[in-house]
Amino acid sequence: MVRLFLKYCAIFLFPSNETYEENDTEIPVKIAGAWLFATTLFVNLISDVLVNTIEDFAKEYTVNAVFLASVILPLLSNIAEMVSAIIFAFKNKMDLCLGVTIGSTIQIALFVLPVSILYGWLRQKPMRIFSQTYESACLLAGVMTISFVLQGGSTNWFVGIFLLSMYIIIATGFAYHHIDDLTGV
Secondary structure (H helix, E strand, O other): OHHHHHHHHHHHHOOOOOOOOHHHOOOOHHHHHHHHHHHHHHHHHHHHHHHHOHHHHHHHHOOOHHHHHHHHHHHHHOHHHHHHHHHHHHOOOHHHHHHHHHHHHHHHHHHHHHHHHHHHHHOOOOOOOOOOHHHHHHHHHHHHHHHHHHHHOOOOHHHHHHHHHHHHHHHHHHHHOOOOOOOOO
16 A cells, blocks of 8 residues: 555655556555544644644744744745645646645635634634734735736746745734733733
């Protein structure tokens, strides 16, 4: 099973012009469903452990908990999307690269966040969208910047440097930004 998984990863990462037999590249539905279920369960367990230890880690190593929750945790949790975006960018498939990146953001904003709030409401645990002025300003600046870049229609290395520097500025701001009450009540 692991050999089959590595083979599919190699086909995705290092495609060649060879043709493969149709049965050679298909995973049976039951096996794919089992892998999906097992992976989802594993990610859920690891995520619970990670989220439950953020505040203790921040206190022990004197790191800002807001920085960990706003910058480091999303950076690590989106590593698969970042790797695929980088691979597509190297293959000069920028439409696919933007589709992966922006599609994930839209999915979180329009599906995961409202479902989380409704789930908390059903369980009698209020989950509020709590953001102060700095978080709102960062969100507005990020959305406007990406909007201007996408409306331009083409990019170059300078746009990439600009976007990375904006990310570094926002991340640095979160490193020094403190919220006394993370519950948002």
